[in-house]
Amino acid sequence: MSDGFQHRMIDEPQRGWERLWLWAGEHVNPIVIKEVRQSLKSKQFTISFGLTLVAAVGWTLVAISMMVPRIFYMPAGVPLLAGYFCILAAPLMVIIPLVAFLSLTAESEDSTFELLSISALSARQIVYGKMASACVQILLYLSALAPSIVLTYLLRGVGLSSILLLLGWTVLLSIAETALGMLLGAIARTRMLQVIAAVVLLGGLFWGMGMWLSFIINFGLASMPVPGWSEFLISAGLASVLAAIVSIALRAAAAAIDFPSENHSTPLRRRILALLGLICFWTIVMILMVQEMVVAQVMLSLVSIPMLVIGTLMTGERGIISPRAQRSLPKTFVGRVFLTWFYPGAGLGYVFIVGSFAAFVATIAVLEITFAGEFSNRNGRNSNALLVGYVLLCYLAFYLGINRLLMMLVPRQQPSRMVGAVAMMAANLLLSHLAPLFLVYYANDYREFDYDWHQAFNIIWTVREILDNNSVDLGASMVIITLCAIGVFGLNLLLCTRDVMLIRVGLPPRVREEELAKQPTPAPIIDPFVDA
Template identity: 30%
Template sequence: MSDSPMERFSDWMNPILVKETRQALKSRSFVATFMLLLIASWLICMFGVAMAGMSLEYGTPSREFFQAFFFVLSAAVIVIVPFGAFRSLLTEQDSQTYELLSITSLTPRQIVLGKLSNSVVQILVYYSAIAPFIAFTSLLQGFDLFGTIVLLLVLLGVSILLCTFTLMLSTVGQNRQIQTLSSLFIVGGLVMAFSSMMGLSFAMLQGEITAEPEFFAVLICFLLIGISYFFLFLQITISQLMYESGNKSTGVRLVATAQMLLVWAVTAGYAWFVGTSIDDDVFYTIVFLTLVHWGIFGFFITMERDYLSRRIRRDLPQRGILRLLLVPFMPGGTRGLILVLMNLLILMGIMLGIQPFVTRIDPEFLQVSFAIVAYMVIYMCMGSMISRRLLKISNELKPMHARTLLIIIFAISSIMPHMILSAMDYYDNYNPPYSLLQITDPISTINAIGNGSYSGGAVGILMVAAIVAIILNVPAMIRSVMEILAPDRPQPKSLEAPASEIATAAT
């Protein structure tokens, strides 16, 4: 007998999805959450009808009912499901069952997608449980179909993105103490996301957000940004589960670079499509987010271990031009530094080239942006140099130690000038001006440049220091490029012994 279509479909599905879904649907946490969602929705329905009275016919009670049902659904899919996704992969590592998965034919991508798909299934189950109550709300006066559809779709997307983010965080920390601390931060972050979603729903239902072209433009922009970060979190999670000899960097770096280009392309495309200039506040926000993006990302990729495994060197493309294009995206802290420098240079070029299409740009903003870029270059070049020296001392030292040392240097550089100025009684004066001794403190320097209280050559000094930092890393960058352009490819061992060895053995 041939298998039924459902059995064939079950065999085709991701085995991790099947296993996780069976376990999750039988777990006490899922059953308790599902029952609490149903009981809470039923109580809202009963008590809401009793308290509404005659307003059910003459008022607009559907907004209050939907707000209550949306509150219950958001608590389940924004707080409980993402935290369950975080704990699912963490439990595999704590109980040492992940090793059993890693020795199977399943790839890290299949494992991560299976875990994520299980979370999506749970979200859809909660949606199906709340659907009858939403249908009841649609029968009441004042039901907003457009707002309801938008809120439910946004909630679905945010929940999936949070599940991907928590899965990524579950692979970062291997230490018990770090896992416990990260659990507390994750719970706090999920509660904040829940509060933000409730604020959005309240504004939507109160008519503060209307279906105007600007709303759809902002919605599309956030959708594209969310999709890009979804792929970034997914790629980081997959890379963390790879073997040490695998290429963990290329996919992540490609996605991170595509994100920046996508954001600027969407901004320019929207301005061209609408036929207006780019608003200065939008321009400032995108520049700030881009700097934060590369600041966080560069902090990690510039201090990786400069090492190419035999597998990575074996899989390099044969054409030299392709290898040259792949240099910034290949593993290694020095190559990561090249990627960050390239993207910061592209960002500065975009900022200068897009000025005619922006309504207004303050000169202080450009100076602040260039100062931030200079500080990023200085500290990332310093971090790359520290990691190269430190990781050669012992294999026991990890990139985490180099990052910790860089944070300590940053803290000392920020505090030391204030201690020196305090010893000189500099702060005894009323409203003391900015001093060049504070140039090692990024916060004080950027604040002084931004509010216009200092018009000296701080930006020029920082640019010169950034150029010097780059020059000090040029020899290492050349070596890292040549390691890709002229790799030492592993040669397969011949099964036949050389003739000289055969003759020696015969004698």
């Protein structure tokens, strides 16, 4: 055994802070230690960190020398800060998310992922550990650029609040991109998928960086030197929604790499519900701020798209509540009625998505009933938010329901069911949109035609008709959509009864035995009047 190794293992901390440091080191996620250890030793980090430092110093010298002598009497912070953001954006918005993606894919490529899987680490610890390691790298890059950024404040022209807000957003976007990169890395398990994912991710990261930098240069620094409370409120809203999306992405990444019998549906659905709740809250805030129900229409339309995507993925679930998941099923009938929808299964997921979106629509409806008159009088126009919400809810119930019924025909053991569900939904949407269009076009001798009941399943056209207030042609379509949605939803609900009737199962004897062994044994009661 070498001396260094002996020294490291025998050393006992004497001071309080050393002991605290050691305790923290012992209890931190092992993945963080491994990842930081590996990344700090890697050539990639040395080169990118070195380049960032060189670029920062170089830009400082070049910019200052170009601005002399104006710099002595004119504010010069903005151009310098724009340059620093450009330098910082490369590692934060491209390198770190890409490294996080590669870190997950490399685990499966180097056959180390299986070794991690069979350790006592949970999939969540693996994913969150890698995320934390990315955050450490973000901090390192920030600390490298911090002196330069402070310099821009001293050169005047940019407020401290602006710097902090834009810096905060850059960090948050970097974290979001890292989370999405990890989700992609977790999903792409084959070599071909990994290559495709890497190309898509890299393209997305460069696009994201370009968009963010153009926003910073054109709006963030030029026209918003001192952000007001409304900017901070909007930022808070967007940040909270983004944080919820990050949380979902990380949990989904953990689900993708975890053992199949584990129940990931419940935590994921809780997070989706929380996200919907957040969006609902900020929608209400925005409506009250701008006093326009149009906000509700926009938000309903925006929210329905991810709900359709998530719902489609859920219809691809295998639809089995494993015995392990059955151990935590609700005990009571009421609990089963309200909480079973959080458990794994395509049918339960379908009802969960439709139910959640219905709750969102109901909230908007309450808001519309309460405020619509007041707002419309003030702005001189009527809102169709309630109708838009209702139609989108019907479409969601119909299309997801049909997809779920069709997916029931696919064998449960079939791999890539979720990809199949997405393909099936794409086919459904294409067929239901294009087929009536072509049929009516053909029947009209290839002449233009107006909206009628034949286009009832055309989501875009129907919603546009509602927004245009063309109520004359919508009556029949509304009846068709409503009846179809109720029929499909009812049939799916009926097919879910087996899952709802499942009851909680007890722990296996061996598990119960171990749980009992963990509990402290009560001290024996000794009678003081009797000799032992």
